[in-house]
Amino acid sequence: MTETISHIVLFKYRPSITWADFESHFETFMALRTRCVHPTTGKPLMLSMKAGKNRSWEPFSKGMTHGFVLDFANQEDLDYYLTRDPGHLAFSKAAGPLIEDSVVVDIRDGILFGPAAPRPLAANEYKGSCHCGQMEWTAKLDTAEHVLCHCDTCKRLGGGPYSCNQIIPKEDLRIFRGVPKVYVYTGASGKNVNCYYCGNCTSHVYHHQDAMPDKVIVRTLLLDGGDAMPATGEIFAEGRLGWVRDLQDGLKGQPNGTM
Known part of the structure; x- marks a missing residue:
């Protein structure tokens, strides 16, 4: 054939x-x-x-x-x-x-049954998924890198010292599986920030600020290959925890599965 x-x-x-x-x-x-x-x-x-x-x-x-x-x-x-x-x-x-x-x-010619071809990733496009897998999306990044956000909201929403993000054009984010839920809060600009997350596992997919209507803030660590991307910048640096910059491999690790 x-x-x-x-x-x-x-x-x-x-x-x-x-x-x-x-x-x-x-x-x-x-x-x-x-x-x-x-x-x-x-x-x-x-x-x-x-x-x-x-x-x-x-x-x-x-x-x-x-x-x-x-x-x-x-x-x-x-x-x-x-x-x-x-x-x-x-x-x-x-x-x-x-x-x-x-x-x-x-x-x-002659193929009458079977699934459609899988959608390929475009140049500079990365696939993302939540923890439970009920949501999947793609995001285009000009550069594969993280910008760390040290704001208090990111710490409370994620339960960590900072979040890993990148601001991209709204049209460069495409959700092709699942429908996110939204949580709204008032940002530093005084305008609403809409946080879109998986309703099952609560992984945050992206944020959309009324102050930047044509942009979205994607969580870059949820993208495939995100763990290999370097951190090249930060915002709300005044909120950086004192021990973050000094954090190295010297911390005593816990065996896998103990958390």
Whole structure:
């Protein structure tokens, strides 16, 4: 059975789109056929590409006006194209304002049953999960690092000397499993801080401050690989406990399982 995957994309363009914008968009899309190459082999990621305007007389198009069919040799090549290829990522960002709606379907010829392909992580994207596993999410970090917060609220919420965080754009956090509960308190700014956490195990996923409506504060230690990220900064340093900076391996450890 062939592994070839057909990536089928249908677009409904905005009524306000100009012919010049459409022509540029279409030419850029078609150029991806040769521009998008494998990072190791240098060969084109696509096996073939077809495109055209909908010409069906049946009333089932749902408003989609144009279709594109991109064939890839395997799931790995398609995943790289979707999440990491710089040419495609730039095209997608530029195309957003031109498109009112879209439909995307990936098929393998002859495969009629089975699960969908797992979603790959994009560049600088990390998967996170709570303690019980009922919540999972991804977060994009420009740099894999922790910023320590020594405020009294973080100490009380987490029961530790500080929390590990990073402030990221709101759209760079994606929760794909579970629905968090929320606890609201008044922050140092005098505005509300919304703390989103797993309702079962109480792991804090992220905070959203009314003072920063376009940003969220993610708990970086809950991300895969978080234990290997360095701490590169801190806030509310005046609240740092006196022994934190001096804490080293000299503390007497407890055997695993005694806590």
